[in-house]
Amino acid sequence: MLVHLMRRLGQSLLVLLAVSFLSFLVFRHLGDPTVSLLGEDASLAERQRLVAELGFDQPVPVQFARYLDNVLHGRFGISYRVRRPVTEVIAERAPATLELAAVAALVALLGGIVLGVRGALRRDGWTGRLLAAASLVGVSLPTFLIGIGLIYLFAVRLHWLPSFGRGEVVMLGGWSTGLLTASGWLSLILPVATLALFKLTLIQRLVRAEMLEAMRSDYVRFARARGLGERRIVYGHALRNTLIPVITIAGLQVGSLVAFAIVTETVFQWPGLGALFIASIQAVDVPVIAAYLLLIALLYVVINLVVDLVYALADPRLRRA
Amino acid sequence: MPSPPSSSAPPLLRVDGLSVHFDTPRGPLSILAEVGCTLAPGEILGVVGESGAGKSMLGKAIAGLLDPGGHLGAGSIWLRGERIDTLGAEDRRRLRGKHIGMVFQDPMTSLNPVLTIGRHLEETIRTHLPLTPSQARERALALLQAVGIAQAEARLRQYPHQLSGGMRQRVAIALALCADPALLIADEPTTALDVIVQAQVIEVLRRLCRERGTALMLVSHDMGVIAGVADRVMVMRAGRVVESGPVAEVLEHPRAPYTRALVAAIPPLDRRLRRLPTPDDAVPPAPLAVAAQQAQAAQPLPTVHMPAGAAPLLQVSGLSRRFDLSAPWLLRTLAREPRRVLQAAREVSFAIPRGTTFGLVGESGSGKSTVARMIAGLLRPSAGSVTLDGIDPWSGTQAAAALLGRFQMVFQDPYASLNPRWRVGRIVAEPLLALRARDAALDAGAIRERVAQALQRVRLPADAARRYPHQFSGGQRQRIALARALVSRPDFLICDEPTSSLDVSVQAQVLNLMRDLQDELGLTYLLISHNLAVIRQMCDQVGVMQAGELVECGPAGTVLDTPRHPYTRRLLAAVPDLGHGRRPLAARA
Amino acid sequence: ETVRWARSTDASTLDPHALNNGPNHNLLHQVYEPLIIRTAEGKLLPTLAASWQRTDDPTVWEFQLRKGVKFHDGSLFTADDVVFSLQRARAPTSDMKSLLVSITEVSKVSPFVVRIKTAGPNPLLPESLTNIQILSAAWAKAHNVEQPQNASAKEETYATRHENGTGPYVIASREQDVRTVLKLFPQYWGRGQFPLEIDELVYLPIKSPATRVAALLSGEVDFVQDLPIQDAARLRAEPRLRVNQAAENRVIFFGLNVGSAPLKYADVKDRNPLADRRVREAFQLAIDRNAIKTAVMRGLSVPTNIIAPPFVHGYDKAFDVVGKSDVARARALLAEAGYPNGFAITLHCTNDRYLNDEAICQAAAGFLGRIGVRTTVAARPLALQTAAINNLDTDFYLYGWGVPTYDSAYIFDYLVHSRGKNSRGATNATRYSNAELDAKIVSLAAEGDARRRDETIRSIWTTVQKELIYLPLHDQIQTYAMVRKLDIPVNPSNTPYFKLFKLAKG
């Protein structure tokens, strides 16, 4: 177990290192920072000063080391687009995305598991068929179409829910939260539905398949032979085992929610990291792009480690006796 | 077949004219037809028959656990004089566990890996009996002790993966006995275990039945097991009961020709036969003719005279192999883990003279396959040498090329050893494809020719070449594997458990074939098996392995009749045998 | 009363002199105030200046300042602030400097009187002050923002995100690109003079046009300033809503690189086809402005032949004759110029600034395609487009120009004058350079005689029209959509002044 965790930790560090190198390459070689920061008409002297200041005149390993050092200290440079420290810009936008992703993850996980179990148990009944068909449509519908459809129906036609933005937010320290106001929650509904639907259907299908397999397994057969009740078998035996593979995949899916939020944020004008990233891509705002990449990688790595831990806790075979 | 007249009390279980059929894409498929049997309290009924005969299906039908798609047709099932096959699903469920207990074949997968042993037991106990948690715990403890698990207290808190296979199977038995059912159905409870563990589990079952008066329906295809344990035996074939009656009677005086063939096909442990009788030989012709043929076939074989002084074909000396199971250095140091090395083979030396068969026996994990794989060039030895006809296949590519086609291997699993996506013709031709580079004469026509020959030699129809492996039975597949092994005209054949996944009857066919080929082609065999009877039948010399070491080696007769090493003795004692005249297993263990 | 106000783009900085563009002025006019503003009707309205007149010296204007005006930090507004602010707006880093090139000196006469001296007589000086916001000198010094934020500075300054104006609204909170909440300033000098019925203003930049419309339809915003053209008809039918339309003081046109160097974004590598007037004329003839009006703009544009809207002084109907498009003639001209098979060129286009900008470019690409000019449309945000224009990194581009001074000189200063000389030509990416014309343009700033000045303007226009360095398309018609309780008139400069609006009762 310890060895396993350490191996994962080592791999994670490796991943982070590789991504930071990628991010460094993006940062260093994409566009000319002197032009982006100083404009075309800056003098040669000004430019050289900036090049020296950024350390771009040094050998690449030194530059990379410097970049790593900066990154570790949370210094990602200055956004070319909004001309503010990247850290600040990202910190400002992160709460919106993280709240959206967290709520969506919750919805996708719970909904996916509940519906997946239902679908598996009533495989040949009409609920099962309906759920299977719905999940198929769910994975086929591009997120943006879902968003557009939801806006059209619930905001424009029915006037029930807001069509954009986060509603009112409350500042808690440096964190702006929409979870404390009614309008914040109302604003969350449609984006969360949009963001969660795809992942929900994925998890639902996964749970369904795993559940079907578990229900055919020997230990379930043996549990039946011992005369245990059906509920016990489904929830006490099959589901517990099903959750183990589900944890891994669901963990990855949840991790990618943050990146996936890009589309949802665009459709709903959600002021989060995704919208920032798209704007930065369009404006070739390299420091923000580089920082965002690292952030996503970090998030992924952390989620992966957590998943590993949970996995180990859920599966006694991985626990040390 | 009618069951024997029951004694005065009503039987515990009565099955009358039961038939079961399954819905398949091509319409209903009959699996059981007119099966009938009875079981008295405390009685042990052995159910035998070849694979697919419907043994498991009968058990499932009694317990009400048919897979979806299966239906009970005609017939009825009675438990203690009450009809149970017509009960509702919920009532059937209540019967299970409380009145009918079941144990399945595979102890590795029967227990839920994420629940503790205690959870399993307590949950089952409390489903059936109105006990408090602490009472349930006590009962669980008692049950574990009853099935002979030491340190029961600690085991309750453990997870299935922390138990050995034999322990798990005993836990499964304890689980089946939670509510003291009157009837226990055990479906091949020991097939997945090795001989010694198998003997222990069977002993537990026997003892429990005697002590508690539980009736046991023991499904097995191992005649030896049935012979050692059961009071009565029921022989099934193709969904029907062929014969049933007291064990001794059926085994010694089988009435149905099929039973006779089945019994005859079991290789005896104490004699070496020229040929093993097979049911195929037996069933179609008239019983009398069979008897005559069998009588002739069953002549004891004179021991082979080894040409003294001749150089052996294969010489293995000091062969060792280690597997490093520990984590990489850095992690190991960080986690303070010791280095874990598994010595799978240790200083193994033996020689096989040309034209003879060398048998390698030993319990599971003792390193038999490892040795074979090193000889076959699949696994690099850590130390020691292998020389085949004077050439060491590990000494370089040139040596390996020189040996190309000189030796072949036949594997245990006839399903995994043939590429399911290739036609048989191509599978058999494969060794030639590699030779083609060196041998210009091997054009497509020549290859076809040789494939046809090889198929013919293993008694397969010529059109087999155009079919796929899945269109053949297990025995036929093993013959395909043999054909492939023969096509390059090797001198030496390594057979790693070539029959252990086959029925007795099919096993007999394959063994006979091997024997015939040796006679025809002068082959040399290395035969690995954990079935001592098979070794007895086939081998001139035997090596016994334990934990990677060759503990005893010598002429087959000597080793098997007068074992010197204690391990060999233990191994021999654990073998269930029809034993002409029953000896209780316990006495032998 | 709260009004939620949506527009496509946010102001990129709160520094009033850092950038001269619509979205910035738009927001800052609610917070800061210039000396004078121009109302929707086109009249000048005294704001921080109570009155102004030319002194006896025709080159000097005198402004009487309003008394009792407080900055948002509570300090009093005086002549010092005006002097400081005008100097600041003329600083090299200021984007407003081209507007003020004629000024030579700003001086304080008394605490509430200021004099501005220009290089020559400048009758239009008051007009050029309508976007020059006044900020507090003391505040600027205290926060080290005496110079405007440099558009290409590495980092923001204090003024980027803080304000201290005299305007009717105070910024209560601001998240850039998300929302800005403005609250009525309790000590505003205009209390009692203006309706000031809106006491909270929530400014919501919504980039996607569909979302903007959806938000209005679902009642989440009250006022959409740049309504997508296609939605006007539908919204007009909605009884809950009101739609106002009027011509904007803004013309949309294509700029062409007419310099002598070969083009960067074309497949003719040895010379510049656009340097040939015949090619430019062929372009002009190929693009059917009336078709663009009916199809792309749905009738909501006024095709034009001059890059000055009719509001502008110096505009002449005679210049504004939109000819019919003529593909055959255009082809002939191209062939004559040596391009019988046309050539390929990239058209740089904005996609977030002008009404249907990208669609216009595509339509134009279609029209040019018919005469064999294979046009690739590269659409991008305004910020990139502006940067490319400022860096001369484009050969063929769509752009729009509004004229806050309502005078032709503003157009000449930015778009016609050779680039970079005399602090002029900042937005001229045509590489056109004509010394004679430059001289005339410079002279306008100092010309006191209105008749002579008009004549010069006319002569400049004649050249511009003849040279065809710009291909005018149309004047924009703006559409404002709002809930019924509001009735916000379309301002030609596209800047609503919320302090002026009354709410409908009931």
Add this chain to the structure above:
Amino acid sequence: MSQPPLPRPGLLARWRQSDHAALRTLARSRAVQAALLTLGLLLLAALLAPWLARQNPFDPAALELLDAFTPPWRHGPSGAFYPLGSDDQGRDLLSAILYGLRVSLLVGAAAVALSLLAGVALGLLAGYAGGWFDALVMRVADIQLTFPVLLVALLIFGIARGLLPEGYRDDMAVYVIILAIALSEWVQYARTIRGVTLVEKQKDYIAAARISGRSRNAILLGHLLPNMLAPVLVIGTLSFALAVVAESTLSYLGVGLPATQPSLGTLIRIGQAFLFSGEWWILLFPALTLLALALSVNLLGDWLRDAFDPKLQ
């Protein structure tokens, strides 16, 4: 979808009893038949687009601007007929959808082909060879997994934007998108194939081949590769749907194909602007086409997976 015309009853009836689960389920499931038919029609339509379409919607000069916003099944002012209406540029929507479909399918197919080749090759080699190569491939796959399709595509797009001269950006857009999607999808194949390889190479038929002296390449290509067919087919189908959706999403975000080269996603992006103004057809028809495409491919993917997964039978 209308009721699909059934093949000869004899054929279907025979399939219904076939040994192949794939054929059996196909013969039984109306949904799968409909999906096959839909996909077939869409493929055919895309293939024949240049002949079916009235105009080339990529050629700006072919468009009749004055016919913009013609509703479906009407004649425009120029007299041309628009079965599915026209968009804001006077582009015949049917032609645009046909060509857009072509682009979407092309991008999907090319991305799948590319990722499949790379993924299968790397997965096979990694699984068979093991050791450092395996470790390397799997670590790279881990890193790749960190970034979902969308992000990779955006990143590549961003990098391409930064590196390519502006004039080439639009021409390169298709390749950039294909590369981006392929780059984020290969992991799927590599991981699965490696897994299957690890299982298969343990099987005795591989050992038999090695004993027979077959070369490593012969074993990889002759034995292992054919066994990967089923999983590759299943992943391929599902990732094709994913690729089509990813492409449309990117185009919708405005970082995919340019409006002058519209794919279905671009068409939807354009159409979205007209959602509230009454020109519903500009959004609806491309959206329906995309949905039909994704749905039928996914359905087929499910069908294949169920048919090839022995566990589900």
